Amino acid sequence: MKIFIKLMIIMFLASCENEAEKSQDEKTAESIWQEIDGYESWPQVSEWSGVMASIDGTHGSFVQIWINDVAMPSFQDNISSELPFASLLVKEGYSDNNVSSINNITVMKKIEGYDPDHGDWFWASFSKNGEVNNAGSISSCYNCHASGTDFIRFSTH
Numbered sequence: 001m002k003i004f005i006k007l008m009i010i011m012f013l014a015s016c017e018n019e020a021e022k023s024q025d026e027k028t029a030e031s032i033w034q035e036i037d038g039y040e041s042w043p044q045v046s047e048w049s050g051v052m053a054s055i056d057g058t059h060g061s062f063v064q065i066w067i068n069d070v071a072m073p074s075f076q077d078n079i080s081s082e083l084p085f086a087s088l089l090v091k092e093g094y095s096d097n098n099v100s101s102i103n104n105i106t107v108m109k110k111i112e113g114y115d116p117d118h119g120d121w122f123w124a125s126f127s128k129n130g131e132v133n134n135a136g137s138i139s140s141c142y143n144c145h146a147s148g149t150d151f152i153r154f155s156t157h
């Protein structure tokens with residue numbers, strides 16, 4: 001019994017340590033996951049609504065993109081300027097032309113002062129259940145996205 005209690009204490013302390021070790025980026029990603037809850041009912045750009053064939057297949061052969069209300073006005077025409085802070089874009093990647101083949105969910109959020117050299121975008125990749133795969137100022141993300149206006153890759157034309 002004593003051993004059992006000791007084991008419980010050790011496990012409890014270990015879990016506290018893990019929480020403390022979580023990086024700020026990981027915590028930001030987790031709060032973004034809460035923030036995007038229900039994104040499936042967010043607006044979509046009309047030329048990019050529903051499941052679309054991907055331009056380059058990086059995120060899967062097919063993708064679907066949702067945009068929050070803060071960012072939406074920037075997509076009325078083609079994206080011509082920088083998006084406002086608190087803009088959020090959510091993209092599901094699929095291996096096939098249907099939503100059941102989802103492989104991951106990637107998100108871009110514009111956070112004032114987060115990364116001024118790269119458009120202040122915070123990048124995150126989640127599993128479909130919301131586990132954080134990768135999050136923060138990720139060079140592979142912004143390097144490929146740099147060719148787009150304000151790092152946005154899908155085009156409204």
Ligand code: HEC
Pocket residue numbers: 053054055056057058059063065089090091106107108123124125134138140141142144145148151152153154155
């Ligand atoms: C090699 C190129 C490449 C890399 C690397 C890449 N992306 Fe993308 N991403 C694209 C393209 C192209 C699109 C447009 C949709 C499509 O055709 O798949 C896109 C679309 C998106 C979108 C929808 C908004 C937009 O910009 O069009 C988000 C959100 C996104 N990517 C997040 C990420 C994140 C997060 C990472 C890093 C973990 C990442 N991307 C890495 C090429 C890339």
